Amino acid sequence: MQPSRQEKASRMPDQARKIDGYVPDDDGRLLFAPRTDAMRPPGANGAETEHDPPATGEDAVDSAERQWSRELSRMPLLTAAEEIELARRLRRGEAEARRRFIDSNLKLVVSIAKRYRCSGVPMEDLIQEGNIGLIRAVDRFDPERGCRFSTHAIMWIEGQIRRNCPDLKHSVRLPARLLADVNRLGRLTEELTSKFGAKPSVEQLALAMDVPETQVRYLQQLRPETASVNEPVEMEGELLLGDLVEDDNVESPEKTAVRTAQRLEVRRALGSLSTREQLVLSMRYGIGVSRVFTLQEIGEQLRLTRQRVRQIETAALKQMRASGLLRGEGASPAFPGAGRDEGSRQRSWQPEALAA
Structure with a gap:
C-alpha cells in the first residue's frame, strides 16, 4: 500500500520544510526547482511556445524528463574549494549556502534514481526519496574528513531510496544487495x-548477468511485473491483452435485465400501499432517493417517533407478503434488507441497485 500524502510529508526532515523554496507539494514531494529564469520551462512566463506542440501520455512524461535533465545540466558543479567554503558558511547557518549545495547536486540524485527505475517504483518517488537523502547528506557533510561531497552523499541518497522505495512494491523488504540484483x-x-x-x-x-539460470528465475519472482494492454496474446499478434480485459464500467446484459425486472417488481409492490407506507419504504430502502435513511431520520421528516416508523415499515412488508407481491419470508430481490436489523441493512443494501 502506497503511503499517504501526510506520511510522505512526515518523512521529510524538518530542515527540508524550512528551506526557502523547498516545500512539499500536494503529493508530499519536495519542489527543488530554483527560482531563476534559466531554470523555468518554456512558457513559464505566460508566453506560448510556437515550436513544440503539447505532448500527451508517455511522450509527455519523456518530454518532462528530458526538460528536467536539460535544466539540471545547466547547474554548475562545485569545485573542492567551493564545497569547503559552502560547508563553512553552512555551519554559520546561511540558508543560501545550503540551497546552493543542494541545487548543485540534484543531478547526482537523478543519476542514482535512474539505477532503480526498473524496480517498479515510479521515478518521481525515487527522486523524492533521493532528495530527502541529499538534504541529510548536506547537513552531515564534513570536508575535514578528506572526501568530496559526492562521495559522501551517495551513501545517504542510495540508503534513503533503498530503505523506503522498496516498501511501495514489496510486502517484505528486500536486502540491499538482493534489491541491487533485481x-x-x-x-x-x-x-x-x-x-x-x-x-x-x-x-x-x-x-x-553471468549468473546461473536458477538465480535469474528467482530474481524474476522478486521483480514486480507489469503487462502492457498492447501486448499480443496470440502468435499472429492480432489479439491484444487489452481485448481480454473486462470493462467494469459496462454492465452485462444479464445484470441489466435483472435490474429492470427488480424495478418493475418494486413499483408494482409499492403501488398496493398507502402514500405514507410508500414513502417510508422508499426512504428505508433507498428507492428513488439519494440514499438509505434511518428510522430516526424518517421520523424527523414525517414527524413520527422512531418506533412508529418501524411499525409502518413492518405492516407494509407484511401486507405485501400476504398479497404475494413480496417473495420470501424475510427478504426478496426487491427488499433484500427486509427483516434484518438496521445495521445489517445498511451494510447489505445498495441504494443504487434499484433506484428509479
Whole structure:
C-alpha cells in the first residue's frame, strides 16, 4: 500500500520544510526547482511556445524528463574549494549556502534514481526519496574528513531510496544487495527487449548477468511485473491483452435485465400501499432517493417517533407478503434488507441497485 500524502510529508526532515523554496507539494514531494529564469520551462512566463506542440501520455512524461535533465545540466558543479567554503558558511547557518549545495547536486540524485527505475517504483518517488537523502547528506557533510561531497552523499541518497522505495512494491523488504540484483535484472531486460524487439529468455539474461539460470528465475519472482494492454496474446499478434480485459464500467446484459425486472417488481409492490407506507419504504430502502435513511431520520421528516416508523415499515412488508407481491419470508430481490436489523441493512443494501 502506497503511503499517504501526510506520511510522505512526515518523512521529510524538518530542515527540508524550512528551506526557502523547498516545500512539499500536494503529493508530499519536495519542489527543488530554483527560482531563476534559466531554470523555468518554456512558457513559464505566460508566453506560448510556437515550436513544440503539447505532448500527451508517455511522450509527455519523456518530454518532462528530458526538460528536467536539460535544466539540471545547466547547474554548475562545485569545485573542492567551493564545497569547503559552502560547508563553512553552512555551519554559520546561511540558508543560501545550503540551497546552493543542494541545487548543485540534484543531478547526482537523478543519476542514482535512474539505477532503480526498473524496480517498479515510479521515478518521481525515487527522486523524492533521493532528495530527502541529499538534504541529510548536506547537513552531515564534513570536508575535514578528506572526501568530496559526492562521495559522501551517495551513501545517504542510495540508503534513503533503498530503505523506503522498496516498501511501495514489496510486502517484505528486500536486502540491499538482493534489491541491487533485481534492479540490474530489470535494466538488462529493458535493454535486451529494446535491442532485439522481444523479451529475452532466461538463458539470455543468465549469460548477460553471468549468473546461473536458477538465480535469474528467482530474481524474476522478486521483480514486480507489469503487462502492457498492447501486448499480443496470440502468435499472429492480432489479439491484444487489452481485448481480454473486462470493462467494469459496462454492465452485462444479464445484470441489466435483472435490474429492470427488480424495478418493475418494486413499483408494482409499492403501488398496493398507502402514500405514507410508500414513502417510508422508499426512504428505508433507498428507492428513488439519494440514499438509505434511518428510522430516526424518517421520523424527523414525517414527524413520527422512531418506533412508529418501524411499525409502518413492518405492516407494509407484511401486507405485501400476504398479497404475494413480496417473495420470501424475510427478504426478496426487491427488499433484500427486509427483516434484518438496521445495521445489517445498511451494510447489505445498495441504494443504487434499484433506484428509479
